[in-house]
Amino acid sequence: MSRQIIFTAILIVLVLGTGFVWYYYLPELTLSLETNGPQAGATQPVGARLIELRRLKTLELDVSILKDKSFATLNYTGEVLPAEEVSATGRVNPFLPF
Numbered sequence: 001m002s003r004q005i006i007f008t009a010i011l012i013v014l015v016l017g018t019g020f021v022w023y024y025y026l027p028e029l030t031l032s033l034e035t036n037g038p039q040a041g042a043t044q045p046v047g048a049r050l051i052e053l054r055r056l057k058t059l060e061l062d063v064s065i066l067k068d069k070s071f072a073t074l075n076y077t078g079e080v081l082p083a084e085e086v087s088a089t090g091r092v093n094p095f096l097p098f
Contacts, residue, residue, distance in 0.1 A: 065071055
């Protein structure tokens, strides 16, 4: 057999193997990532959503910073801070030590 036929056969086996792994294992990985993300409520059963809502009702915020004397002495002046000048170009080599 010539080298070209062997190379083509190996390439076809690799492409089919990759397709098999992608088709059978990637959807499971995608589903597991979706259920752990921030939109997990969309795929959770109603009971799990209710438990999370109960946790929100019992949430306690620490507002002691609002009672602090330093915070109470702050006042708003309405002054707008000027924009800082931004250089259009950076360093020639940003990885060089200073």
